[in-house]
Amino acid sequence: AQSVTQLDSHVSVSEGTPVLLRCxxxxxxxxxxxxxxxxxxxxxxxxxKYTSAATxxxxxxxxxxxxxxxxxxxxxxxxxxxxxxxxxxxxxxxGGNTPLVFGKGTRLSVIA
Amino acid sequence: xxxxTQTPRYLIKTRGQQVTLSCSPISGHRxxxxxxxxxxxxxxxxxxxxxxxxxxxxxxxxxxxxxxFSNSRSEMNVSTLELGDSALYLCASSPGPRDTExxxxxxxxxxxx
Numbered sequence: 001a002q003s004v005t006q007l008d009s010h011v012s013v014s015e016g017t018p019v020l021l022r023c024x025x026x027x028x029x030x031x032x033x034x035x036x037x038x039x040x041x042x043x044x045x046x047x048x049k050y051t052s053a054a055t056x057x058x059x060x061x062x063x064x065x066x067x068x069x070x071x072x073x074x075x076x077x078x079x080x081x082x083x084x085x086x087x088x089x090x091x092x093x094x095g096g097n098t099p100l101v102f103g104k105g106t107r108l109s110v111i112a
Numbered sequence: 113x114x115x116x117t118q119t120p121r122y123l124i125k126t127r128g129q130q131v132t133l134s135c136s137p138i139s140g141h142r143x144x145x146x147x148x149x150x151x152x153x154x155x156x157x158x159x160x161x162x163x164x165x166x167x168x169x170x171x172x173x174x175x176x177x178x179x180x181f182s183n184s185r186s187e188m189n190v191s192t193l194e195l196g197d198s199a200l201y202l203c204a205s206s207p208g209p210r211d212t213e214x215x216x217x218x219x220x221x222x223x224x225x
Contacts (some may be wrong), residue, residue, distance in 0.1 A: 044204075045216070046213055105155075
């Protein structure tokens with residue numbers, strides 16, 4: 001069985017300050033992990049993915065995430081938040097012959 | 113390269129009616145998955161099709177069904193609509209296996225009144 005826990009339902013940061021969105025996972029398999037972003041009334045866009053290569057994964061728009069097997073975590077970070085980063089972020093796990101499993105999402109607010 | 117296209121974008125239906133949603137995957141992609149997104153339940157997997165075969169089905173009642181055509185386009189159908197079926201329905205396409213990158217459409221917003 002696989003599951004994802006996003007530890008914060010809402011994160012608020014000031015523009016120009018670092019972003020940290022936390023995600024813990026559970027998987028019976030060697031997992032693939034993803035972060036998706038959803039802007040209001042839009043579909044989901046892939047930010048980055050981990051598929052058992054380098055543990056530090058760089059994505060689009062300056063985001064990156066580090067896979068830590070010992071902590072079963074895959075936190076998303078960005079050094080400096082922009083107003084355009086305000087959106088809903090989803091951590092997703094996949095593995096074996098199972099569908100994508102989504103976390104509940106973290107809403108990121110960016111304050112000017 | 114065109115992205116995933118879902119039609120219609122918005123739909124309003126009455127309780128008891130049925131509805132069909134359509135998804136055209138990215139050209140060359142053979143796997144299509146459907147998800148339901150609601151504020152309360154988040155994103156939940158409905159079903160996945162690969163080469164016209166249903167590979168997996170989520171925990172939804174039999175009122176929810178789907179199919180995939182030989183050109184990889186997919187439809188999902190919901191019969192006897194209930195108020196709780198109001199949601200954003202998202203389609204995702206992948207080249208093949210599920211744990212590769214999935215590309216999502218913008219979704220169909222279904223409102224049941």
